[in-house]
Amino acid sequence: DAGVIQSPRHEVTEMGQEVTLRCKPISGHNSLFWYRQTMMRGLELLIYFNNNVPIDDSGMPEDRFSAKMPNASFSTLKIQPSEPRDSAVYFCASSLWTGLKTTEAFFGQGTRLTVV
């Protein structure tokens, strides 16, 4: 398996533009997580899905952020409009949740977003 695949690896955009980050989880995994990592705040959980359904989006910073998971093999994180303070590395992770305990989360290589 190729692992969790994220695209693009790097994104530079101007303030006010829409940004879409993409993630393909590991086949067979039923949980998907979006994280944001910065030096100041560390690795923050933004939202996670179980079986394509958003379970907890309390970590989403504000209404400018939205995430979708239309099927088991694809998810997007959209920022509209983007702001310089959104600059960070965004990670997608997937896992196989049995409903009993959390199992290993497999991470993609991340998308480094720079908003100028």
Place this chain on the structure above:
Amino acid sequence: TQLLEQSPQFLSIQEGENLTVYCNSSSVFSSLQWYRQEPGEGPVLLVTVVTGGEVKKLKRLTFQFGDARKDSSLHITAAQPGDTGLYLCAGDQTGANNLFFGTGTRLTVIP
């Protein structure tokens, strides 16, 4: 809300030295995981501890879960340059399946 606090935040040691990293919380976790992250990559799982008081060893790394399942430690014996990286603890609260990460410890092992 940061549920897991790690200390120290930064650690720079000489090759061959021993070190301990701590992960503390006021919350109880059903399990706790340790990950290591290298530059330009996502975190990779090292170990999962589930039972209060549990100790797991992975070569030169020893992981312990506190009796009350609120804290954990990672001890590295005879550190090597290859141990350099960001060490993250992560916990999940029972049934929640939301994996929260600690603040991280950035370790540098100098040859």
